[in-house]
Amino acid sequence: MNLHFIINPAAKNGKSLKIWKRIEQKLIERKIRYRSYFTQKRGDGKKLARKIVKGRESFSYIIAVGGDGTIHEVLNGISPFDRGIVGYIPAGSGNDFSRGYYIPNDPDQALEYVLALIGDEPILVDVGKFQGVGENNGYFINNFGCGFDAKIAVSANESKLKPFLNRFGLGKFVYVYFLIKELFRHRPMTINLDIDERREVFERAWFLTVSNQPYYGGGMKISPGSHPIDGQLEVIVVHGISKLKILMLFMTVFWGKHIYMKEVKILQGKRIRIRTDLPSLLHADGEYAGVGNVDIEIVPRALSLLTRCPLTDQNLPAMNESER
Ligand SMILES: Nc1ncnc2c1ncn2[C@@H]1O[C@H](COP(=O)(O)OP(=O)(O)OP(=O)(O)O)[C@@H](O)[C@H]1O
Known part of the structure; x- marks a missing residue:
């Protein structure tokens, strides 16, 4: 072997x-x-x-x-x-x-x-491929993000507070710390999003996450409708939201209930082009992935994985037909 x-x-x-x-x-x-x-x-x-x-x-x-x-x-x-x-x-x-x-x-x-x-026989799962500015390119397996959540993820990963809190089994709280810190510093941006043949513009957008599976940030169910073998990526955009509601979002996200907020838009597609008016930080699976514009596409059934992941998930929440 x-x-x-x-x-x-x-x-x-x-x-x-x-x-x-x-x-x-x-x-x-x-x-x-x-x-x-x-x-x-x-x-x-x-x-x-x-x-x-x-x-x-x-x-x-x-x-x-x-x-x-x-x-x-x-x-x-x-x-x-x-x-x-x-x-x-x-x-x-x-x-x-x-x-x-x-x-x-x-x-x-x-x-x-x-x-x-x-x-x-291993199961073949989808992966995401990203091409940012210059050398910033690669693959992601969980999710890719830009804006507020990328700032939290990257700051948390690089912070000395994380190893300290991990010692007490409280590593997750580092995300809460940076969430509060960034809440007061973050400047929302305009995102021009092309997703397959569709074009959307989001004003005052806080963050955008592209997901291949539901979870990120240590158990937050950011994209409850994602499944790693469906040949699709889900895009969650949080825009036009107050700071108070951002806090509420990060509380409800553990149960995936944030998707019912009117400031949360969910789209689905295979090819995604993200252009922002402000230089925004990017993360791929929580790791720093550059700053600025990025193109993303799904590579369906690419990775051989030792898993018993079901080929479909009957429990996925139904998505509005117009959003598929
Ligand atoms: N020997 C090492 N010392 C310090 N950092 C390392 C070492 N090996 C890898 N790294 C880096 O540590 C970072 C965190 O690793 P990893 O994500 O596996 O652990 P974690 O942060 O505890 O878990 P999670 O991401 O699930 O919260 C990665 O960016 C990885 O490249």
């Missing part, structure tokens, strides 16, 4: 390493042959994944052990996705990937899940 684990030992403020030690013990006990690699800094996950698949004729199983940033890097390392089958053991502070892709959130259960799926 061509099995590789890429571990971010710094995820979840170092708790990821403890999780890995437990996983490793289980692999040894079961006499499973594998290779392990540790990231030392941002970007290593991508380089390691690229090295694993480079020059190989056959598929390699690459299991990411860490948070959403780690799976994001592995995804980008194995593009164009013709040599790698990806698995995931959640060991980060947010773990939105496991939520959205039907992977157990408990690392021990996730290991059993992954091992049980090795050898089966």
Whole structure:
């Protein structure tokens, strides 16, 4: 078995390493042959994944052990996705990937899940591809955002407060801190959005999120109608909203109820062009992805993933027909 684990030992403020030690013990006990690699800094996950698949004729199983940033890097390392089958053991502070892709959130259960799926036909899931200004391009698996939410995500990820709060299991509160902080500083923008053949202009837009699965920011159900195998991306635009209502939005978003607010617009499509009047910060899966304009498209059924993700989800909330 061509099995590789890429571990971010710094995820979840170092708790990821403890999780890995437990996983490793289980692999040894079961006499499973594998290779392990540790990231030392941002970007290593991508380089390691690229090295694993480079020059190989056959598929390699690459299991990411860490948070959403780690799976994001592995995804980008194995593009164009013709040599790698990806698995995931959640060991980060947010773990939105496991939520959205039907992977157990408990690392021990996730290991059993992954091992049980090795050898089966992997499920092919959609990924998003983005092209920003210059070198800012790549793929995302969860979501891509611009504006207010990108500022929160990037500030939270780069903040020293996150490791501090993680020590007490309160990592999620770093998002609340930056939410409040940015609330008073953020300047809404005008977004010109082309989505497939449709054109929309949003004045006083706070943020725009493109989703491939429902969750982001550590369990916020930002796009309840997203499903990773439907060949579509959902665009959520929050515009013309008061600061008080923004706060309400970030409370209701955990249950996905924000979609009923009149300031929240949901659209669906395959090709998305975003142009803003102010330079806006971008994130891909919560990682910094540049500043400014960006073009996005879906790459349907691109990534081989060890998951039991259902091919359709009967429980998705119905979307207004005109918005499809
Ligand atoms: N050894 C390392 N030391 C510091 N940072 C690292 C290291 N390896 C990877 N990174 C970077 O750490 C960042 C966060 O990693 P990751 O997302 O996996 O964990 P997390 O932040 O705990 O989880 P989540 O994103 O789910 O909240 C990523 O940008 C990643 O590139």
